Amino acid sequence: SGMVEANFEAMLAGSFLQRFPASVVLFSESDLTDFLHILVDGQVELFASANNREGTMTLIKPVATFVLASALVDGAYQMSARTLASSQILMIPAENIRVAMLADRDFSHKAVLELASCYHGVVRAYKNIKLRTGVERLANYLLVQHRRQGGDILTLPVEKRTLASMLGITPENLSRAFSTLKPYGVKVDGPKIDLQNIKDLETLAKPSVLIDTP
Numbered sequence: 001s002g003m004v005e006a007n008f009e010a011m012l013a014g015s016f017l018q019r020f021p022a023s024v025v026l027f028s029e030s031d032l033t034d035f036l037h038i039l040v041d042g043q044v045e046l047f048a049s050a051n052n053r054e055g056t057m058t059l060i061k062p063v064a065t066f067v068l069a070s071a072l073v074d075g076a077y078q079m080s081a082r083t084l085a086s087s088q089i090l091m092i093p094a095e096n097i098r099v100a101m102l103a104d105r106d107f108s109h110k111a112v113l114e115l116a117s118c119y120h121g122v123v124r125a126y127k128n129i130k131l132r133t134g135v136e137r138l139a140n141y142l143l144v145q146h147r148r149q150g151g152d153i154l155t156l157p158v159e160k161r162t163l164a165s166m167l168g169i170t171p172e173n174l175s176r177a178f179s180t181l182k183p184y185g186v187k188v189d190g191p192k193i194d195l196q197n198i199k200d201l202e203t204l205a206k207p208s209v210l211i212d213t214p
Helices: 005-012 068-073 094-103 105-131 134-149 160-167 171-180 198-205
Strands: 016-020 025-027 035-041 044-050 053-060 064-066 080-083 087-093 153-155 186-189 192-195
Touching: 005 094, 035 068, 035 094, 053 160, 068 094, 068 105, 087 094, 094 105, 105 134, 134 153, 134 160, 134 171, 134 192, 134 198, 160 171
Parallel strands: none
Antiparallel strands: 016 087, 025 080, 035 064, 035 087, 044 053, 044 080, 153 192, 186 192
């Protein structure tokens, strides 16, 4: 990693690697941030709640940290987290992270880059919500999955309920959005999606490198 070995060992003191089954809430928003979490294997959903409503903020895939900002400021978790699949997670005491930031230049540099990447992700997500309709968001999501999975027939990596929450629409509106995309070659069979006319879908979606992740 480039860290001084002694600093690296000190940072990992008191850490532990644990496997959690699916549907386990790892922490809740407003709880004190005790650990930095690193997803080694599996999938984690970050979500938030207000006024008896719940929304998916983002999905974490390995290998990735989450709640780094909360760990650095010694504050409360700003989101809740739960496993969507059996997941292996490395948990490092938050205090160790703050000490490492002061003690090790290489670690500080990498932490800043991670925070910058997270910030860019938040901006992209916000632009996606503010500048596109629900149908356009779904169309671009399918195009991203098309690139990631490498074929015209793809499998939704999350339940449709979670996908709707990610896109900022209700499950009912997600169904309507899929119906709207039928003339653009989108055929739905449960979690299987057949993209039969990528060109027409791209014409509708108008994908942007400033919004859509690779």
